[in-house]
Amino acid sequence: MTTHHPPSELADLGRTWVAAWNGRDLERVLRLYDDAAVMTSDRIPAMGFDASGTVRGKDALRAYWGKALGLLPDLHFTLIDLFVSPDSVVVFYENERGKRICEYLRVNEAGLIVQGSANHPPH
16 A cells, blocks of 8 residues: 655655755766655656666666766756655656656555656647
8 A cells, every 4th residue: 555645745755965066076867766665757768778778776776867968068957846755756847958848756565666757849
């Protein structure tokens, strides 16, 4: 059974997630994730990782995001809004290139992210 988290906790997680990325602190970002976390994005195959668009576990996340940070020296997320459910937060933000993205982050009982999905506009 899923533990329900207070909306304020999930909103704080979303803000912390944005701050960690803006600080370019990969280890701080990874501390927000469970060791067995799964991430899905259409950018994963484009970056030379799993063709399925999914990476599994912190080591795979570290490799993927480490490469991305190296390619995006000006990375910056501007928070637009947060949306919460009992076990997830959606972070709606604009990146340094003006692209709007929604990041779905589902958490476990400990409040660590177990599933993430980057959702980009279809165009």
